[in-house]
Amino acid sequence: MPADILKILEEEYGNTKSALHYSSVFELLIAVILSAQTNDNQVNKITDVLFQKYNQPEDFAKMPIAELEQYIKTCGLYKNKAKNIVAAAQKLVQDYHSQVPNTKEELLTLPGVGNKTANVVLSVGFGVPALAVDTHVFRVSHRLGLASGNTPDKVEEELCAIIPQEKWSDAHHWLIWHGRRVCAARNPKCITCKLRDFCPGREDME
Numbered sequence: 036m037p038a039d040i041l042k043i044l045e046e047e048y049g050n051t052k053s054a055l056h057y058s059s060v061f062e063l064l065i066a067v068i069l070s071a072q073t074n075d076n077q078v079n080k081i082t083d084v085l086f087q088k089y090n091q092p093e094d095f096a097k098m099p100i101a102e103l104e105q106y107i108k109t110c111g112l113y114k115n116k117a118k119n120i121v122a123a124a125q126k127l128v129q130d131y132h133s134q135v136p137n138t139k140e141e142l143l144t145l146p147g148v149g150n151k152t153a154n155v156v157l158s159v160g161f162g163v164p165a166l167a168v169d170t171h172v173f174r175v176s177h178r179l180g181l182a183s184g185n186t187p188d189k190v191e192e193e194l195c196a197i198i199p200q201e202k203w204s205d206a207h208h209w210l211i212w213h214g215r216r217v218c219a220a221r222n223p224k225c226i227t228c229k230l231r232d233f234c235p236g237r238e239d240m241e
């Protein structure tokens with residue numbers, strides 16, 4: 036069954052990628068940190084302005100936290116994010132020669148970087164197979180019966196066990212776009228969903 040679901044998702048969303056705007060792995064890292072509990076469009080509005088002025092680890096490492104807060108204050112949790120971004124940039128400058136590291140172990144040493152953020156940076160930024168579980172991936176994979184875990188880490192384990200490794204990064208994007216366009220948290224469009232024949236979570240339309 037996962038193979039059928041993946042095939043349909045690929046047909047529907049094969050060319051989709053991250054909706055976040057970025058032009059370097061460092062910008063991607065900042066955008067992903069900002070995206071926690073904030074939708075990608077809102078993050079893009081912030082970073083489209085912010086990255087024109089500041090886009091290097093050194094810029095953020097020396098930036099007063101209060102200044103960064105002004106740029107990102109339309110984001111959820113912006114005070115915490117501003118503190119983490121400045122601290123992460125300082126660590127990149129001090130410990131990683133101002134380069135974003137490309138291993139999960141190293142990424143997790145950066146303030147504000149948890150498992151999901153590390154997986155997105157690895158897969159989107161470096162092309163390393165990883166399957167980040169955000170709110171869309173979590174919800175859609177539960178409804179489709181692909182996972183039952185009650186935490187993102189457990190769902191990631193379950194999905195990685197049934198999806199071929201070479202599809203992990205793509206599956207992350209496909210499940211997100213399916214969650215945005217069709218399988219929304221409220222009122223999923225089951226009646227037109229291409230996955231309805233495989234979906235134990237579909238809503239009865241009769």
Ligand code: SF4
Binds near residue numbers: 178218223230236238
């Ligand atoms: S059938 Fe409904 S619940 Fe299942 S994946 Fe499609 S939209 Fe989501």
